[in-house]
Amino acid sequence: MEILKHISDLDKKRLNRLKEQHKKLHLMSIPICKMKAQVLDKRNKVSVSYEDLSRSWNRNFYNWQVCQQMTCSSNCMGSAFGEGTLACKDKDGNPGSSNTPHHLRTASQGYQENSGGLLHGIIVGTGSTPESFEDYYLESVIEEGTGAGQLNYSAVSPIVPVYDPVTKELKAEVIRYMLNNSGGTIGVNEVGLMVCLSGMYYTMISRDVLPSTLNVLADYQLKVTYEITITYPA
Amino acid sequence: MLILRDLDEKEEREIRETHELQKEMHLFLTPVCYLNLEVKNQEGKIISKYKDRSKSWVRNFYNWQAVQQMACPTNSLGITYGEGSLTIANQLGSPRYDSQYLFAHKTSSLAGFQNGIIVGTGDDAESFESYDLSAEIEDGTGAGQLQRSIMSQPIPTYDGVTKEMTLELTRNFINNSGGSIEVKEVGLWALFLYFSVNSYSDILVSRDLLSPTVTVDNSYKLTVTYMIQITYPA
Numbered sequence A: 001m002e003i004l005k006h007i008s009d010l011d012k013k014r015l016n017r018l019k020e021q022h023k024k025l026h027l028m029s030i031p032i033c034k035m036k037a038q039v040l041d042k043r044n045k046v047s048v049s050y051e052d053l054s055r056s057w058n059r060n061f062y063n064w065q066v067c068q069q070m071t072c073s074s075n076c077m078g079s080a081f082g083e084g085t086l087a088c089k090d091k092d093g094n095p096g097s098s099n100t101p102h103h104l105r106t107a108s109q110g111y112q113e114n115s116g117g118l119l120h121g122i123i124v125g126t127g128s129t130p131e132s133f134e135d136y137y138l139e140s141v142i143e144e145g146t147g148a149g150q151l152n153y154s155a156v157s158p159i160v161p162v163y164d165p166v167t168k169e170l171k172a173e174v175i176r177y178m179l180n181n182s183g184g185t186i187g188v189n190e191v192g193l194m195v196c197l198s199g200m201y202y203t204m205i206s207r208d209v210l211p212s213t214l215n216v217l218a219d220y221q222l223k224v225t226y227e228i229t230i231t232y233p234a
Numbered sequence B: 001m002l003i004l005r006d007l008d009e010k011e012e013r014e015i016r017e018t019h020e021l022q023k024e025m026h027l028f029l030t031p032v033c034y035l036n037l038e039v040k041n042q043e044g045k046i047i048s049k050y051k052d053r054s055k056s057w058v059r060n061f062y063n064w065q066a067v068q069q070m071a072c073p074t075n076s077l078g079i080t081y082g083e084g085s086l087t088i089a090n091q092l093g094s095p096r097y098d099s100q101y102l103f104a105h106k107t108s109s110l111a112g113f114q115n116g117i118i119v120g121t122g123d124d125a126e127s128f129e130s131y132d133l134s135a136e137i138e139d140g141t142g143a144g145q146l147q148r149s150i151m152s153q154p155i156p157t158y159d160g161v162t163k164e165m166t167l168e169l170t171r172n173f174i175n176n177s178g179g180s181i182e183v184k185e186v187g188l189w190a191l192f193l194y195f196s197v198n199s200y201s202d203i204l205v206s207r208d209l210l211s212p213t214v215t216v217d218n219s220y221k222l223t224v225t226y227m228i229q230i231t232y233p234a
Helices: A009-025 A059-070 B009-024 B059-070
Strands: A002-005 A032-040 A046-053 A121-125 A162-164 A169-179 A186-197 A201-216 A221-231 B002-005 B032-040 B046-053 B102-104 B116-120 B157-159 B164-174 B181-194 B199-216 B221-231
Touching: A002 A201, A009 B009, A032 A186, A032 A201, A046 A201, A059 A201, A059 B059, A059 B102, A059 B164, A059 B221, A121 A169, A121 A221, A169 B059, A186 A221, A201 A221, A221 B059, B002 B199, B009 B046, B032 B181, B032 B199, B046 B199, B059 B102, B059 B199, B116 B164, B116 B221, B181 B221, B199 B221
Parallel strands: A002 A046, B002 B046
Antiparallel strands: A032 A046, A032 A221, A121 A186, A162 A169, A169 A221, A186 A201, B032 B046, B032 B221, B102 B181, B116 B181, B157 B164, B164 B221, B181 B199
């Protein structure tokens, strides 16, 4: 198995330090997100593995969180998208805001998605432009299908988190498989996480660019996992 | 003017160091919340001041954040309230849950809800499980009562230099009761919508026990401010 990247010992130490600091200072726990991408061969054996902290929450994610924590309307600072406002940008680049806080409302608005759907949960692409805080969609999304350069996306199941009473960690995993039935190799360079915020606009909240291309050979599949962890103080 | 309490500079330095490390690691920067109280006499002169960092988010707040960030309904880990569950405790301590996502709603358009800042005379120790004040001070001019001002819809401000989004939530309490009132606790309430049953509920998200307590003499005015700050990375 080829390991493209794994979480460094330094990052693990720093995460522990942050956890201790939060406990000591009685600070609110922040969501820690890890992203894992694995290429599985025809026998479901991992051929390539990549794992790192996802460091790519974008402006959309921040604005959504600010609206929820501050209970303020998403249009209260104007309806344009950019620094100093709370509007989000949908996947087509249109700013979205309203007189309610950005929120997820119905269970169909979160990460769960039907097979073949590209509006919720995990999507992948071939673009390699460096990550930007202003990203609102993948640079070049890989479409659903069996044609050249296409992948068959599996469904994303509803999220059921798991709580560990010893570590006080609540963990949620968003998992998606993408099967390459295109007949050729597909190079994956970017991964995005999508939700549907209030007002029904489809919004990317994170975009991770891989340090090197993950090649998914014909008949191989790509498994991508986002793991979000929140540590409770008690 | 009497300074009852002020910020702990050592802790403030440690928070700055925590933010620096989070910036370096490209992680979500931990939101910080401050609590200020000010008592003024009839002439508007400040009599006493109390300033501290609020360290008192309760389980309701964590569950609310987890439900939104992990996109999972409040009933996804059962319908009882407590460790390992995502339900919300209402003012009576009864669990509230929903098969859809719970989210904070704007506050200005709904009459009859007491969301916002409320003060009390109870001195029970702070607990992560709090869902109400120990002894709420009622609105009015009778003995032991304070007249609460209306709170307007929150609008944050943004500082383009520090990248800080700051919300100040302020409420005035006028003592026309005829006697002194000793304020010992402060609670922050948010208005939630349970979408599938179209039901609103006031929920306590933070409770701060004051040390020392703050005395409001007859005809004096107490101003309480919660300041919530989230720093953007760009």
